[in-house]
Amino acid sequence: MNTFQDLGLNEDLLKAITDLGFTKPSEVQDKAIPILLNNETDLVALAQTGTGKTAAFGFPMLQKIDIDSRTTQGLILSPTRELCLQITNEMKLYGKYCKGLNVVAVYGGSSITDQARDIKKGAQIIVATPGRIKDMISRRLVDISKIEYAVLDEADEMLNMGFYEDITDILSNTPEDKCTWLFSATMPKEVSVIAKKFMENPHEITVGNKNESTSQVSHEYYLVNARDRYNALKRLADANPDIFSVVFCRTKRDTQKVAEQLIEDGYNAGALHGDLSQNQRDLVMGSFRKKQIQMLVATDVAARGIDVDDITHVINYQLPDEPEIYTHRSGRTGRAGKTGISMVIVSKSEVRKIKSIERIIKKEFVKKEIPDGMEICEVQLMSLANKINDTEINHEIDKYLTNINELFEDTTKDELIKKFFSVEFTRFFNYYQKSKNLNISESSSDRDDSGRDYRGGKSDSTRYFINVGSKDGFDWMKLKDFLKEQLELGRDDVFKVETKESFSFFNTENELKEKVLAYFTDFKHEGRFVNVEVSENRGGGRRNDRKGGERRSSKPRGDRRSTGANSENRSSRRRSEGDSKPRRSGSSDSKSSKPSFDRPRRSRR
Template identity: 80%
Template sequence: MSTFKELGLNQDLLNAIADLGFEQPSEVQQKAIPVLLEEERDLVALAQTGTGKTAAFGFPMLQKINVDSRTTQGLILSPTRELCLQITNELKLYGKYCQGLNVVAIYGGSSITEQAKQIKRGAQIIVATPGRMKDMISRKLVDISKIEYSVLDEADEMLNMGFYEDMTEILSHTPADKSTWLFSATMPKEVAAIAKDFMFNPIEITVGNKNESTSNVSHEYYLVNARDRYLALKRLADANPDIFSVVFCRTKRDTQKVAEKLVEDGYSAGALHGDLSQNQRDLVMKAFRNKQIQMLVATDVAARGIDVDDVTHVINYQLPDEIETYTHRSGRTGRAGKTGVSMVIVSKSEVRKIKSIERIIKKQFDKKEIPSGMEIVEVQLMSLAKKIHTTETNHEIDQYLGSINELFKDTDKDELIKKFFSVEFNRFFNYYDKSKDLSVEDYGGSDRDRGDNKSSNDTRYFINVGRKDGYDWMKLKDFLKEQLELGRDDVFKVDVKDSFSFFNTEKSQQEKVLNFFTDFKFEGRFVNVEVSENRGGGGRRDRGRGKGGKRSGGGERRSSRRSDSQPKNERRSRRSDSSDNRSERRSNRSGSDRPRRSRRK
């Protein structure tokens, strides 16, 4: 089918489609709309972000509901406020000729009383975030007992955000005979489970392959030392003067920090994360859509409402915890038939994740080098030249030409051009002159994969906490990063065992690590860190341990470990008796005159 009319849409919707300038339905629309119009049944649709999923469920719902009734007939659940508002606005545009249509958005961060008033006026369709919807149901401010259609949009993300129980609670208030339409970019086992729990014999529609990235996006990765990550981000921005990008960070804290540093360094940047108020988020998104912000630094959750077709680049400043989330990130670019680039900045310990992502998205990454300083200078200079060449002349300047010509009457053409371009050229040249090369060699695998291949640039440590203390590799990495005030990528090769663990830092951090954990107590117990002889990623299992987790031999540590039950003086004595020079040095530093370290709040 090549036209919306052939899909079976009525004239009111076709008129709105004409006003919006839509010419041909996307693949997911061609597959979903006829099925949803012809049959009353459940549907699972898998399609990438930016493929027109909102219209795929929005047009059928608008055509099927009764706009003359004030009863709520359709419920759409979405993971974020931004996406909730986006869907609401799009449905209003699609239904502009449906007289009497009322679509209401329900989301946190806005007046619940005002939202309840809008529903009371008669809302045929409610678009809601799970948290606020559950709250309104508990307060009896909304009635969804008679809905005929429910949509779970971005179902995978709602599950990732922990909304399973909320969704279950909300859907328990809906009729059993309603039609449920589930739309998702990926199909992890959790989404398959929710389809099984809430749907009956659904039709499944897949656009492309499951979890596969759109063909409009190319994928690149840049390998750098962890400490150079921010410098690499700036170079990628400078090497693409017309960049209009979304930069992804893992945490709200990192998002805010990176955005602030970019602004301080003169870039047009802004932050989008969950700690912002709704008004702040609206202002940031308005500035981004108007291209007043060139680099939007965002968390995965906050970015789910970004629906901007002109994004040229997605930059993964940090890879997500869940590999499947990369599919959502890269879907922010290459939208509406345009092409885009997804860039990933990785440290050596993260290279293995690239291979995992390639398997999921079924696309290959190109390994690229971070541009050198002089390459950036050339790119910026030629970008300026092209802008000047294509700029339309403003004849209001004519009145000043006499004075300008007089000023440059003794300057020939070549010298004038040099002076003119040196204004911009000097700025980048002075910054990048003699700048170091940020790219590092790719050894073809992760640090963990290298086994016994020793590195002279990092140190491996033993720490006497493990799974029995409630740590997995991610929690332990976050604990170390916070206590030591290090960047996330400064701690790597974290390997958690039952009652002890291993981790690495750059050798330059060794003294800081050992000093910090001298007689360090956390939540009432001593946490001991020592240099480990093992250099590989795995470490040995905790064999040879007796009661209480004490080691009886066969371990990796260079000096004997203290147990939590040992008296403090005995622990110091054992440590000072060690033949390890480092342990002796630490013992000498642990006297009463050692100043107390400052702690991050």
């Protein structure tokens, strides 16, 4: 492989490379830079996230533009604000010795007036998101009619996000004789269409095989019942005490929900999704880069701008709708020559998706077991022991040793060690000692992702009757969403939902029984009393569909009360596996009225 000196870069760029600590070019840089420096050509480059694509197009662009001109000569399109800012900062670092260079970031969520003013000062290179640059073109705030180089970075992701029309409109405002450089992790049909429409005989380079995952990442999947997904996530985190991860969810709502649950359970977590303001996104990403956040819960779109080399794990809390997106997710880890792990939590009905992804990434997944409670206790104990062993002694403690020694003068060495480690160990032991096995086999019966469950009765769940059905506008999905919203439950806490014409059935874990019954005591929905009772048929089979859908009851409609219901439990929230604990002291956030349950407090970094 060549050195950077062999690639033909000028002295200004080589000085910046030395300052950045780069020693050897990556494979995509080694292949792309000589082609782009020595030819006025179009290029299609396929390479995984984290392989150094920005430098692969950044160095050639910086060397070929005219720094002395104030005309915009280079346009770089990227899918998200985060990635736009990241590319802009990197281009400025690469061109730090190029006097007069002006690189401007153009993206939504920031002042369009300020961005237009920066461009008018003379921006040789604009880095932009498609939506904002298209808006500026239509307002005549930017002129890209004389650009010489156009880069489509993360082209597959931009097209996945629905930017095809925007990209075609933007490129139609550029000269036909420009050079177009397309960089992508995967090569779906839409990317090929763009290449054929706007490129002429492009050079093609591929790092690895098309769509293939990097060899630095190992792939694992964990098979659990869908309603145990969140508890499985917590166990995976607890089994990896030094985890620094991105947790992927499909929707913004699930992203926020999972992040809030993790925070309430004592994890250093945060959410990153499209509903956050730019300032909120910046704060979250700043905390993540400083490792104040160890578990960043994100949507696929929001995560496109994450460029952090030390991510140890990617956890797919939910698989993406498109298997190709998994390649982008797993590319968040195993960067800069480091190894990483991509974990997938799946229910039985999703196992077939694993096989589809394997064919795309050309890697096999290893099926692993969610660790049991005692395994986690051992891992946490040894992690603490290693941290103590590696801790540098602070001799400021010496002046307190006399009093400490007096306190423990009758304690043996073994007893002292046991006492010391019991502080940490006991919390995890109490939490996990009665925890259940979350693992299931692929051959076991399970419910599908619709929430309908075809298993027989299960001793750890309760089946309920509710006096609403299809004639009230509910199907199983709407009823499940209604129950989750009313009871403030997670997406997997309500299952085995079955709707009839005038009544329905659903299940929750036994531990939620008191809360469910209490909440629906004297509960009205759209002026009608909605009553929930424990179903006589606990197995979840068909209940006698009496004429008119009515149940036999001696109580008038306005006074139906479930036996044992306690209205004070209406606000209780039970999301964890075990017995409840009082809320941790010192918490004064907006959720202070909601109890936190049975997870030992994690130590903060």
